[in-house]
Amino acid sequence: MIKKFKPINKAYKFRIYPSQEQQELIDKTIGCSRFIYNEFLAKAKDDEYNSYTKYSRQLPQLKKEYEWLKEVDSIALQQSLKDLDRAFKNFFSGKYNYPKFKSKTKARLSYRTQKFIRPSGTTNIEIKANKIKLPKLSWMKFAKSKEVKGKMNNVTVSKSRVGKYYISINVSQVLVTIVKDNQGELGLDLGIKDFLTTSDGEHILNPRHLSKYQDKLAKLQKRLARKEEGSNNWHKLKKKIAKVHIKIKNVRKDFLHKLSTRLTKENQLLVIEDLNIKGMLKNSKLAKHISDCSWNMFTTMLEYKSKWYDCILHKADRFFASSQTCSECGVKNSKVKDLSVRTWTCECGATHNRDINASKNLLKQGKLELGIN
């Protein structure tokens, strides 16, 4: 699996609760920001638009003329010039109208300030618990409904027309998506001796301990049959059998989990046979029962894990004679019908292992049904 990082910007909006004094300063900053915007827009109209850099150099002179500009957050004033710069750039692109003056009654009541780190290492904006510190305003409470994650860029302070105050915190975050790096495709032939065989030629055996416990179980069950039902020994034996059953279940489950995880993670396409056609007649009832359980559990695991790991699980057509058809030339060889034939050579010259050939056919058939060439 490959993790892909994509940078995104996100805004968190919260209501803030400034004191009377803080409200007045916010109102003043909003007013000053609007004043700066309109002042430089007027300059641009008289002459022609200059650059953000040139205009921001004129700010100190303006502050000497209008002393009250010094009372508010100086970054907000610079940000106002940035907004004007953006408006002109939009206009020059030909897609927008010439910038308009901001009206006291109609324009949005807001200003924006930017976060920066001072040489001393402290920052001009801080968040602690449910309090935020903004330049010139100091600490105030906000309705923190969620954690602010990511790198903070700027904060917009706004006031609604009914007099409520808000902050919008803009942050840079990284969006993590998972992309599959292994593009394998496999046909899986389920069996009894080998639990499964893949079209890549891998034989996956049943877990080593399983047959040991299965033998033990068979012996215990034979002994149980000879005991008098309901007797002490019968009950003891019953308990023992139950324990072996649990052991088998756990060993099998663990094995199936590991295998299904690996296969769905490593491949983008898995083709299996519909289990109903699996005619495993030559095996004892017990072995068949256990295999059936394993296959059903395994298929269920493949089904949900393929969704987790972005893999397609396809059940091939049940009437498909997968083991008798040559995966090289497509000719059907009916002599292979006999289950004891493990390897065979087709008239085309290809020599096949029965199970590998079957899984190769499964993959072919699955792709055909899905329309994959």
Ligand SMILES: [Zn+2]
């Ligand atoms: Zn052939």
